[in-house]
Amino acid sequence: VASVHWRLRLSDPSQRTYHYRVTYFLEGNLQYQSDWQVSQDPSLVINEPFRNTLTVRLIPSLPDDLIEAIVDLTYEESETGYRRQFQEIFSPDTADGMRRRTLSMPTLLAEPAPYTYEVTAVRADGSVFQSDPLLKDDSAVLVADGPSGKTARIRLRLSGSDGLMEQVGLVAIKVDLTSLGENPDQESAIFTPSQADMKTVTLIRPETAEPFTYRYTVTGYDLNGNAVAGESGETSDLTLFVKVPSPLS
Structure with missing residues (x-):
């Protein structure tokens, strides 16, 4: 992104203080606005709005003959309206197969909010396991075709x-x-x-x-x-x- 230059005509040349705030336009038509700041610096650096990163490890514990397991994960901040959704598919037919995955998402909050996930597993006999949406605030999710284990x-x-x-x-x-x-x-x-x-x-x-x-x-x-x-x-x-x-x- 190219830099932008402004020239202001001042009624008092000795007064160099100004107030500013930044409005960010994010995916999903979300607007995030920073607080007002005061500066005297003639150069203003616009940083990204994200203040932290949430990392979640998806650890499969699945039978070898499973057809596929789908993990839907949603991260949402009620304070800012920021929302991210992910879907990961574990299947012998996908490039990543049944290997572990790591999801990383930037967060507007300094302390990331809890996230919600659910698992849908299709077994070899045609039966389907569908978990209830589960709320978590730690960094690991056990992906299973039944009630998941403990952490x-x-x-x-x-x-x-x-x-x-x-x-x-x-x-x-x-x-x-x-x-x-x-x-x-x-x-x-x-x-x-x-x-x-x-x-x-x-x-x-x-x-x-x-x-x-x-x-x-x-x-x-x-x-x-x-x-x-x-x-x-x-x-x-x-x-x-x-x-x-x-x-x-």
């Missing part, structure tokens, strides 16, 4: 004092989690010195694995991008205290 929400907290990452020379810590059991799920979270608050990740709970157990691996990264191995293990705790790896240990 586990795991809270990750950094151990140690504030600023410990910088003290040991780390710029990031990555925590990888993998559920144990049939068709394991995977998710990860990243801590940085400026984003060291608690993280929440969601894993699909295999129906055959009781109690729910997952494997975790902690890896730190220094200023040069070198990996620093941290703790790893298996646990059933839904709150995991993450020890900061030390390059000196």
Whole structure:
């Protein structure tokens, strides 16, 4: 998009303050208008209106002889009127087959709203399963040809004092989690010195694995991008205290 230049004739040349707001025209005839802002800068940068991104993983748990499963997902913000709809088809005849999918959608809200999804599955014997619309606010959906399984929400907290990452020379810590059991799920979270608050990740709970157990691996990264191995293990705790790896240990 090309830049636009305006010239204004001022009754008082010393007065350079102006007020502005931006109106965005989005798909579906939706208009989104920013709040009024005050500026003295002769250059005005128009940023996109989206303030966050919602990412949803679709994890199939389907029989091999299934004809197809259709997932309809709707994200809607009542505060802004913003709405996005997605449809994903799991079938041996599609290019992606029965593989996992990841949907990403920009959001106008800084904290994304919950989304709604429903599953329609056509079995080999001709029977059809139709789920009720389900409201969710986490990052994983189990796609099944019957009532879906449960999810586990795991809270990750950094151990140690504030600023410990910088003290040991780390710029990031990555925590990888993998559920144990049939068709394991995977998710990860990243801590940085400026984003060291608690993280929440969601894993699909295999129906055959009781109690729910997952494997975790902690890896730190220094200023040069070198990996620093941290703790790893298996646990059933839904709150995991993450020890900061030390390059000196």
